Amino acid sequence: MMTDMLFKVVENVWHYTEEASPWLLFGFLFAGILKAFIPSEILLKYLGGNRLRSVLTATLVGIPLPLCSCGVIPTGLSLYEQGASKPSTLAFLIATPATSITSIFLVFGMLGWRFTVAGIATSFCVAVITGLLAGVILKGHTPPTPACSPTDQNLRSPPLRDKMKTVFRYGFIDMIDDIGLYILVGLIGAGIIAAMIPPEIVGAYLGGSASLIIMVLLATPMYICSTGSVPFVASLIAKGMNPAAGLVVLIVGPATNLSTMLVIGKTMGKKTAILYTTSIIVLSVLIAYSFHLVGWL
Numbered sequence: 001m002m003t004d005m006l007f008k009v010v011e012n013v014w015h016y017t018e019e020a021s022p023w024l025l026f027g028f029l030f031a032g033i034l035k036a037f038i039p040s041e042i043l044l045k046y047l048g049g050n051r052l053r054s055v056l057t058a059t060l061v062g063i064p065l066p067l068c069s070c071g072v073i074p075t076g077l078s079l080y081e082q083g084a085s086k087p088s089t090l091a092f093l094i095a096t097p098a099t100s101i102t103s104i105f106l107v108f109g110m111l112g113w114r115f116t117v118a119g120i121a122t123s124f125c126v127a128v129i130t131g132l133l134a135g136v137i138l139k140g141h142t143p144p145t146p147a148c149s150p151t152d153q154n155l156r157s158p159p160l161r162d163k164m165k166t167v168f169r170y171g172f173i174d175m176i177d178d179i180g181l182y183i184l185v186g187l188i189g190a191g192i193i194a195a196m197i198p199p200e201i202v203g204a205y206l207g208g209s210a211s212l213i214i215m216v217l218l219a220t221p222m223y224i225c226s227t228g229s230v231p232f233v234a235s236l237i238a239k240g241m242n243p244a245a246g247l248v249v250l251i252v253g254p255a256t257n258l259s260t261m262l263v264i265g266k267t268m269g270k271k272t273a274i275l276y277t278t279s280i281i282v283l284s285v286l287i288a289y290s291f292h293l294v295g296w297l
């Protein structure tokens with residue numbers, strides 16, 4: 001029995017690793033590109049403040065990006081380290097994995113336009129409100145002070161060869177050193193949870209309003225790819241699960257997996273991680289239940 005359970009855990013960890021790896025590689029590469037090619041001054045201008053504009057910008061930029069749960073971690077961390085504020089970084093970390101362009105099309109195809117609209121609206125609202133709460137509750141992120149004045153000759157753009165070296169050094173060495181262990185722990189934790197909680201049991205108890213609470217508790221620590229989880233959610237809804245619970249899974253799961261929470265706690269502080277996770281859970285459940293009450297879902 002223990003051998004079978006261990007085999008299931010290993011199988012699930014391998015499955016999640018296989019599913020996450022392409023997105024992680026893309027995320028690390030994208031983080032390196034941001035570091036090498038996007039001047040910090042631009043990030044500070046549009047994402048550096050605690051104002052509504054920076055939060056809205058981060059949310060609107062994040063929604064269509066094809067980055068999944070683990071892939072968004074290095075990208076968001078790169079933005080933060082280059083001067084993006086905590087509010088805008090948190091908004092980006094929520095909006096991006098929950099509503100990538102690929103998942104939007106898949107949700108439309110499998111769950112219909114009403115569910116698609118509800119998903120985009122929920123992701124947008126949760127990201128913006130969480131960002132604004134962070135601006136009020138948390139201390140702002142102080143960007144690094146440039147060593148030279150803007151007129152210094154040393155601020156000339158480096159040659160392309162040096163930029164490409166920065167892309168791969170920062171994306172695949174520095175970032176992995178910073179957060180690789182936390183991502184691994186998150187994938188192992190997700191594999192253990194998936195092995196211990198069969199989907200058949202989940203599907204049998206998710207017809208009523210309480211299903212929103214059940215699913216948010218299950219989805220919060222697990223690695224859930226917004227695109228890859230759509231067929232699973234669609235199958236549970238077809239078996240009788242409350243559609244609002246499915247919406248909660250597609251918003252909470254990608255944004256609050258264990259890896260993301262650990263990395264946020266390490267880089268931005270435990271208080272930020274607690275606010276981030278709590279805000280997503282509470283707001284997602286409230287908004288999804290509101291869609292259910294008005295008959296939209």
